[in-house]
Amino acid sequence: MDTKKGGLPYGAYELRVLVLLGLAWGFAYFDRMALTFLAPFVQEDLGLSNEQVGWANSGLSLTWAIGAYVIGRWSDLIGKRKPFLIGALILFSACSVLSGFAWSFETLLASRVIMGVAEGPFLPICLAIMAAASGPTRQALNAGILQNVFGPIVGTALASYTLVRIAAAYDWHWAFFIAAIPGVILAFLIWRFVDEPERPADEVHEKPAGGFLPIGMLAQRNILICSLVSICAVGSIVVGSIFMPLYLDGPRGYDDLVWSNVMTVVGFCPAVGAIVVAMMSDKIGRKTPLVLFLFMMMLAPAALLWFNGPVVLLAGLMFVSWMGLGTFPLFMGVIPTETVGRLQAATAMGLVVMVGELIGGVFGPPIAGRLADSYGLDVALYIQLGLAGLGGIIALFVVETNPAIVAKRQAAIA
Numbered sequence: 475m476d477t478k479k480g481g482l483p484y485g486a487y488e489l490r491v492l493v494l495l496g497l498a499w500g501f502a503y504f505d506r507m508a509l510t511f512l513a514p515f516v517q518e519d520l521g522l523s524n525e526q527v528g529w530a531n532s533g534l535s536l537t538w539a540i541g542a543y544v545i546g547r548w549s550d551l552i553g554k555r556k557p558f559l560i561g562a563l564i565l566f567s568a569c570s571v572l573s574g575f576a577w578s579f580e581t582l583l584a585s586r587v588i589m590g591v592a593e594g595p596f597l598p599i600c601l602a603i604m605a606a607a608s609g610p611t612r613q614a615l616n617a618g619i620l621q622n623v624f625g626p627i628v629g630t631a632l633a634s635y636t637l638v639r640i641a642a643a644y645d646w647h648w649a650f651f652i653a654a655i656p657g658v659i660l661a662f663l664i665w666r667f668v669d670e671p672e673r674p675a676d677e678v679h680e681k682p683a684g685g686f687l688p689i690g691m692l693a694q695r696n697i698l699i700c701s702l703v704s705i706c707a708v709g710s711i712v713v714g715s716i717f718m719p720l721y722l723d724g725p726r727g728y729d730d731l732v733w734s735n736v737m738t739v740v741g742f743c744p745a746v747g748a749i750v751v752a753m754m755s756d757k758i759g760r761k762t763p764l765v766l767f768l769f770m771m772m773l774a775p776a777a778l779l780w781f782n783g784p785v786v787l788l789a790g791l792m793f794v795s796w797m798g799l800g801t802f803p804l805f806m807g808v809i810p811t812e813t814v815g816r817l818q819a820a821t822a823m824g825l826v827v828m829v830g831e832l833i834g835g836v837f838g839p840p841i842a843g844r845l846a847d848s849y850g851l852d853v854a855l856y857i858q859l860g861l862a863g864l865g866g867i868i869a870l871f872v873v874e875t876n877p878a879i880v881a882k883r884q885a886a887i888a
Contacts, residue, residue, distance in 0.1 A: 488616070491607040494664055495600045496620045498563060500628025501656040502596050505570045505589065506534065507633045508653050509582075510715045511737065514723050514730070515646040516582070524720070524851070526579050528843030531716055533583045534590040535708075535835025541594025543828035547821045555603045556670045558595060560661050565592035567657030574650030594831070597621065598823035601807045606671035615752045617803040622748030626799060630715075631741025638734040691825050696813040699872050700805040701829035703768070706865030709834025710771055710858050711799065713842045717854035718792075721778055725851055728785065736789045740774075743793040747800025755804060759879040760812075764804050765869045771798030771862035775855040798862070805869070806830075812875035834861070 509516065513527050522530075545558055569589035576582035601617055608616045633653075640649040691697045722733035747767060754763040773795030781788055810822035838861070842854040874880060 485609075488607050488609065488612075491604060491668055492616055492620060494660065494668055495604055496624030497628065497656075498559070498660045498664060499597060499600050499620060500624035500632075501653075501660060502563070502566060502593050503625045503629025504633045505566050505653050505657065506538075506593055507629050507715065508570065508637055508650060509573065509586065511634045511637050511719060511734070512641055512646045512649055513716065513720060515641045516576075517720075519646065520576070520579060520582065522579055523843070524717075524846045524854075525840055525843035527720075528716060528839030528841075530579070530583050530586050531712065532836045532839045534586040534593075535712065535831045535839070537587050537590030538594035539590075539828040539831035539835065541591045542598060542831065543594075543821070543824040545595035545599075545824070547824060554670065555599050556664070556668065559599050559603070560665050562592040562596045562599075563657045563661035563664070565589075566596075567654040567661075570650050570654035570657070574647045574654075594827065595824060597806070598827060601803075601811075601823060603668070603671055605811060615749075615756065617807045618748035618752030618800060621803040621807065622751075622800050623745040626741050626744035626748075626796075629741070630744070631738045634734050634737040634741055638730055642730055691814070691818075691822055694813060695871075696809055696873050696875065697822055697825065699868060700809055700826045702868045703764075703805045703865050703872075704826045704830025705834040706861045706868065707768065707771070707798075707802065707805070707834070708830035709838035710861035710865065712835045713838045713854055713861070714775060714858040716839050717842060717846065717851060717858070718774070718778065721851045721855060726778070732785065736785065736792065739789045740792050740796045743796040744799035747797030748803060749800075750797065751800035751804065755808070755876065756878075759874045759876045760804055760809055761869070761872045761874050764801050764809075764872060765866055767798040767801045768862060768866035768869050769798075770795055771865070772859050775859040775862075779852060779855050779859075801869075805872075809872065809875050812877070 509530060516522065517527055548558075566589050569585050569592065572585035572588070573582060576585055600620060604616050604620050637649040637653065640652060692701065719733060719737060722728050722736060723730070726733070728736070751763045751767055774792045777788055777791035777795070781791060806826050807823055810826055814822045838857065842857045845853040845857070874883070
């Protein structure tokens with residue numbers, strides 16, 4: 475039986491990698507989303523405006539974007555994944571502690587900026603390791619589970635449920651301190667139980683076509699389209715993640731535990747979306763589910779703006795809409811990897827993440843925050859809705875990359 479370095483059967487090792495990397499990404503996202511769910515507490519305690527809340531998040535997005543590409547490229551160039559992953563886990567855990575010590579907008583922003591450097595390359599490197607450990611028929615499924623099952627369940631559902639309760643029972647400082655613990659534990663587990671992926675012998679000295687520079691990557695249609703989709707989707711999700719809790723707490727008038735429960739429910743739906751989108755993309759191709767589920771992301775802000783029914787139904791509508799996050803593994807991971815190949819995988823994924831975070835993640839929150847300060851929180855939700863719709867339109871121009879679907883089409887043409 476084919477085995478990996480650890481001596482485990484292939485499938486068992488693949489499952490081990492999936493669980494450990496999934497938990498690592500989940501708690502990385504947990505630390506990123508901590509400020510989102512603690513924003514009502516932090517905003518009141520530090521006297522922050524909506525625009526400052528937006529800048530605290532966009533500062534992280536800025537360095538997240540730069541780190542995603544630069545360190546992802548570095549990882550590809552030297553052919554190493556694991557050291558970057560362990561270092562990132564330790565660094566962003568330390569930054570969560572620094573966030574807990576923040577006493578002003580400036581100190582909070584500084585801690586988030588440093589955290590972004592560590593977390594930016596985290597997902598591309600995780601997906602590159604996962605791709606190397608995955609069977610050929612489980613690439614999309616494993617990428618979807620890693621990014622959109624563990625990420626939202628741990629980073630959204632668990633974060634919303636636990637952090638708000640810790641902040642309500644003690645204070646928001648302690649919530650940040652506790653958020654740092656899992657990352658340190660997972661750094662040790664990954665060091666101990668995940669092997670450095672071996673590069674195929676014929677790829678070790680191969681010079682990538684087009685190089686690693688952004689202009690070379692963006693010359694390829696799918697990388698350009700995925701980057702544009704990333705701008706819209708990341709912008710929509712980041713703006714929504716920041717301002718939906720504030721909208722539920724403010725204009726909607728729900729108490730802390732009620733809106734926390736709503737966001738906890740929402741945290742589970744990307745996991746469902748990830749499985750559905752991955753299975754659909756393996757069966758019918760990448761493009762159709764990508765377009766369909768991007769448009770579904772418009773439903774959550776629309777429901778918050780115009781639905782006046784019971785909170786349970788509101789949570790249900792948001793659940794369906796947030797399944798659109800199942801598209802992220804496609805345009806950030808699977809399609810770029812299938813477009814450029816494994817040798818350039820981390821660079822391509824890092825570039826798509828960088829463009830999305832640099833434009834959608836950096837500029838979206840402060841612009842939405844300033845407009846919300848001037849015209850009300852409704853404006854932020856309109857921005858969220860519009861970005862999701864634009865992303866769906868742009869995705870119509872993606873070229874199909876599913877190997878089975880492409881082979882069938884080529885056979886039909888022949």
